[in-house]
Amino acid sequence: MTSIAWLLLALPIAGALILLIGGRALDKIGHLIGCVAVLAAFVVGLLLFLDSSGSTHVQLFDWIGVADLRIGLGLHLDPLSLTFVLLITGVGSLIHIYSIGYMAHDGERRKFFAYMNLFVAAMLLLVLGDSFVSLYAGWEGVGVASYLLIGFWSDRRSAATAAKKAFIMNRVGDVGLVLAILLIFKETGSTDFDKVFAAMPEVAANSPGTVTAIGLLLLLGACGKSGQVPLQAWLPDAMEGPTPVSALIHAATMVTAGVYLIARCSDIFNLTPDGQLVVCIVGAVTLLVGCIAGCAKDDIKKVLAYSTVSQIGYMFLAVGLGTGAYGLAIMHLLTHGFFKAALFLGAGSVMHAMNDDVDMRRMGGLARRLPITFAVMTCGYLAIIGFPFLSGYFSKDLIIEAAFGAGGAKGWIFGLAALIGAGITAFYMTRLMIMTFLGDPRWKQLRSADGREYHPHESPAVMTVPMILLAIGALGAGGYLAVGHRLVDYLAPSVGSFHEPELPMPTVVITLLTLLLVALGVLIAWLYVGRRPVPVIAPARVNPVVALARADVGGDAINEALFARPGIWATRMAVFADGRGVDGAVNGVAAGLGGLSGIWRRWQNGYVRSYALSMMAGTLLLVLALLVVRYA
Structure with a gap:
């Protein structure tokens, strides 16, 4: 049965591509294609759930190969990932069906369902990936899709601003996840879950502080996606998107990604009290x-x-x-x-x-x-x-x-x-x-x-x-x-x-x-x-x-005071240093050379007598210098 696991990703991806590439010709049936894609993925997930026994890996293809580094794109089918698959596709299917009526009068309904399919596909990759690299690919895919969905009504300034805010604040958390993955690779030499978790006890024995650092960086990434303090301010503003988006993001999928990340990395967190x-x-x-x-x-x-x-x-x-x-x-x-x-x-x-x-x-x-x-x-x-x-x-x-x-x-x-x-x-x-x-x-x-x-x-x-x-x-x-x-x-x-x-x-x-x-x-x-x-x-x-x-318990005010304003001040200082320091030095050298060239240009007057006088003066200065050196 695991041979059909690839359909979990392929079906919603295919739905998104068909709806985006098909264009206006699919406006009348686009919502049906979007719903069928997610419903079919739910059926596949249910079959895999009923047939599952323990943990299974399904290798799809080799993804990254550099020197001795080999990273494949594979699916990790275990109780945790299959539970999330049923939640994402099951609740997601109901939200898709609801959207048929909710978005009935929207002229861009086909595009909306394409973005919804894309979101589901990215979320499935996040929970099914068998390595931190594939998890991160789904993680960023969810971020892009959520940006498109929150700002779907981009003609509304509030929606466009909310989408930008969500995207930027999530990038702050994503920095933590990237650093955690890099530190994991440095310590274990791998990004595959099985190899990383097997190597972590040795890392904890040799350097417990490193495991704590990895856990805190993973937590930072989780806080961004799940809207936890101090990165919670984006989540209420995301309500500017269509209500089905709010249900999909805030109920069953995106905001639960942080919980999934920590649960998936339980072997790491159990080593760092x-x-x-x-x-x-x-x-x-x-x-x-x-x-x-x-x-x-x-x-x-x-x-x-x-x-x-x-x-x-x-x-x-x-x-x-x-x-x-x-x-x-x-x-x-x-x-x-x-x-x-x-x-x-x-x-x-x-x-x-x-x-x-x-x-x-x-x-x-x-x-x-x-x-x-x-x-x-x-x-x-x-x-x-x-x-x-x-x-x-x-x-x-x-x-x-x-x-x-x-x-x-x-x-x-x-x-x-x-x-x-x-x-x-x-x-x-x-x-x-x-x-x-x-x-x-x-x-x-x-x-x-x-x-x-x-x-x-x-x-x-x-x-x-x-x-x-x-x-x-x-x-x-x-x-x-x-x-x-x-x-x-x-x-x-x-x-x-x-x-x-x-x-x-x-x-x-x-x-x-x-x-x-x-x-x-x-x-x-x-x-x-x-x-x-x-x-x-x-x-x-x-x-x-x-x-x-x-005032949202000071969420925006705290972020502005601790991060935004210091960042603005640092940027202004950098601009000042660049404008008055780096540019000033470069412009000063250029101005000095320009001034010297202006002075030297005056010696080039075209008169032979001036040149002869200069040569004589130079010769006399040279002779005088030699005499001083000789008899000093």
Whole structure:
């Protein structure tokens, strides 16, 4: 069965090429070609998953050959990569189908599906590659495709700016990944996963600091792709792209690449406790930053974007905890793929009904007008806040328990951070649901930007059916994957076996504390938003906490102060040094030679008597010099 593995990459690549090369002739069927390509890849992935047994390598062709260096392009089929394949192609297929309706009136729909196929192909290469070089090729491919998709509506300045911001901030993280790969090659002489991971224990024994440096550089790359502190500021701005792009990037694929990278490199991180600690710190800080920022946003998609930042923070916290928790991170990644995709597509359905308006203050009372969308988003909402026996309850709560099980002060700090994050998540998600679907229909008194009145209506079946399927996954995927440690045991050959953590308190106490904080978050949101009229215009005078949340917890300000401004100053100094120093020296020499030539030119006057006098004067000076030397 592995003989068909190459189709996983070939199908979406072929779809992208056909749609891009075919041109306008394919405008009427381009969306169908894009959907069929990804659906076919899902079928191939499912067949490989059902036929899989352990880890298998499929060599496609020799890629790079320089002297003794040989790097081939091969596929690494194991439980971890196949899990990601099913997520990418399965959820990706539903998002493609949803896009048929969402992009129905866009004149560039064929190109949109081409870019979506390209994105899926790059993401599959990232998770299937059997070496750091092929992983990096997919990593950069995802970056290019995301740039094209985020800035798809490039006629909007905000979209073009957001795409550029995402591309540049990801390049910062990519520098870390490149340096990590170069350091790995220097220490092990290879980039193949099997050879690198086999050689790492010896490297750690001889130079533990080197392994820590590799882990931190890999973490930097992961932070860029997954929108973790300090490289999280690009992710909310990426909401300027079409909503299916937000669902594809923020739910199932691109933002999970960092989690995949750390899980794939578990053999490296297990050798550096300091590196694991930094990963945990980044995850804990990020999950709180994402929660706080999401509390004060009025843009429905930006609330969900910061929710993604926060939920990925939970995953980073889990992979940082080491052996036993990697599988928990992947389980939360899978459940998050279902409920967050359902939430994003539901938000897109709301926008579809509200003339693309994203301001929740201008909504309200939509539950009756959009019953299917409301039901889908309710399922996603209950799953993400960890309502008992839904997906988030099984995956996120296990991470909270594992955080407490880290031991000592570290366990208490990370455990409390995860608990607080659960409570804040319940607050801002309840706020979103109330402002969007409940209360007075504030849209009745408003008109859209072009003067049309709002007439909210349910989305067509091509959009609602994928939403319903994702909602079903949001309800039941967590329970299915958690029962009997089904998923973590399946992933054990790739990331290590699961070990029950030693908790400082009974599991039931942690569960009750989590549910109590979640209920408290829901109650505060209801008291703060549900029982008060929602002003259509956000109040200008707010308390410092809300002001901090509106300012994205200083994400852009911190990056500007620590990186952008020093970079600008350094650039200006370099320009000054180049203009006044290097150019000044060159121009000075040129001016000096020009001045001397002007002076010397005066000696060339064309008069023989002047030349004879010069010769005589020179001869006399020479004789005088010889006499001085002779009799000195």
